[in-house]
Amino acid sequence: MEFNEIKELIGIIDSSNLRSFELSNNGAFIKMSKNTADTASTSAPIVAAENISTHENQPVVQKPENIEKPKAESLGGNVVKAPLVGTFYSSPAPGKPDFVSVGSKVKKGDVLCIIEAMKIMNEVVSQFDGEIAEVLAAPEDLVEYGKPLFRIV
Numbered sequence: 001m002e003f004n005e006i007k008e009l010i011g012i013i014d015s016s017n018l019r020s021f022e023l024s025n026n027g028a029f030i031k032m033s034k035n036t037a038d039t040a041s042t043s044a045p046i047v048a049a050e051n052i053s054t055h056e057n058q059p060v061v062q063k064p065e066n067i068e069k070p071k072a073e074s075l076g077g078n079v080v081k082a083p084l085v086g087t088f089y090s091s092p093a094p095g096k097p098d099f100v101s102v103g104s105k106v107k108k109g110d111v112l113c114i115i116e117a118m119k120i121m122n123e124v125v126s127q128f129d130g131e132i133a134e135v136l137a138a139p140e141d142l143v144e145y146g147k148p149l150f151r152i153v
């Protein structure tokens with residue numbers, strides 16, 4: 001599915017009376033569920049990754065302005081990219097531990113983060129087995145479609 005099709009689908013589901021929706025298409029699985037104020041947060045897995053050879057308690061490291069950091073793609077491993085535009089969350093709820101951090105071992109299907117779009121919480125799951133080498137987004141960052149989020153080696 002193309003990004004615009006996913007974006008349109010989110011809009012249709014959001015404006016409908018449907019409470020949940022699932023779609024499997026060309027190897028991608030999308031599950032959307034609307035949150036309500038009286039229930040716990042629900043999540044919707046969205047898979048997006050390419051094979052390429054924090055919350056408040058998460059420390060923020062400032063890098064010197066004159067030093068260019070190499071792009072995640074040039075460092076090798078597998079890069080998981082944002083499947084949609086939204087707000088990046090590294091944990092399931094404020095005050096809860098992050099899904100993964102640098103050094104975490106992950107398997108295909110493990111939840112890496114949540115991206116909130118149009119009040120729908122979308123889980124981003126790993127398509128790779130390996131170890132988190134780099135987390136490339138900070139909690140509550142607005143991420144664009146295709147932005148690298150994790151590097152897995």
